[in-house]
Amino acid sequence: MSSIHRRLLVLLKSCSTTPSVRNTKPLHALTITLGPKPNQPIFLYNNVVSLYASFGEILSARKLFDTMPDRNVVSFNTIISAYSRCGYAEEAWSMFLDMRNCGFRPTPITVSGLLSCDLLNICEGIQLQALAVKNGLLFADAFVGTALSGFYSRHGCLSESVCAFEDMPRKSIVTFNSMISIFGQHGFAEYSMVLFRELVRMEVPLSRYSFVGVLSGVLSERDLEIGEQIHGLVIKNGFDYNVLVVNSLINMYVKCSGIRPAVKMFEEVPARDVVSFNTIIGALVKSEKLERVVELFLRMSMDGVLPNHTTFAHVINSCAGLQNLMCGKSIHAQIIKNALECDVVVGSALVDFYAKCDNRED
């Protein structure tokens, strides 16, 4: 191995320990210095493409991919998954066609990467399913089947999603969590619970997503008992310190038993993030307890939790309801500081706020 390749490997190692665009650029520069010679280690190029993609620098990733002197299956899988993650379904599909034209056989990673693209159309997904069945890709691991069931669910095809799940020769904890969540999101809390119980009986260690999934369907007063049972299991399994699970529980109490028990839970938990605050703030707005919204917003900043567009939209709506021009204007200043004035939801809330405060010009 030449000294320049050794230097590349050292840079690559530093990129993987502290990944950043700043660290990736010198690595990229060195690959350019090497020139388009044959026998270049594709491995290094793949890593740089992957690093750019992981920072959302999809154009840089593609540019480098195009200049690579040689490519392998991993190169194609990296760029296809990068496009899929960013929602560029057409580009992902076009790279998939290029891959096949270059004589590479799609792997489970190619197919699951494409199927997990939010905007992949139904015809292409069905073609991928046929290809996966024909090539036995569902037997390799649980990724393709899980992605397929998620793909059908996103397109509103619940029965196809369930079929994909049931036909899977290999299922993982993620497959179960995903299906539990799909049932919940489609309003089938009882099926979600049946699958969750099956998972418990299998005695595999539950993950935080198992609880998030099953709680996503527990949304009405009649489900409160189920919600409380899940709460018990959360504690039993030691997830009551996990902010993601705790937020799902707070949301469940908001939906099933109203603001009081939800606030009680919110006050008792060891840690809160922006979603915990937004859940309670959203519930306070709905029940028209607008003064408390502003109080909670102030407490949020005292606790060092940064507001986001959801928080600002709720708080501005409360100021509009209270017709409190002074308070709203000061929140507006913070919105500008956070560069959220052009956010469509926040911006619309501001327009509504000024109109309700008879301040048409602003």
Next chain:
DNA sequence: TTAGGGTTAG
């Protein structure tokens, strides 16, 4: 020795 799945508020 590089590529892949489940996530709460709105």
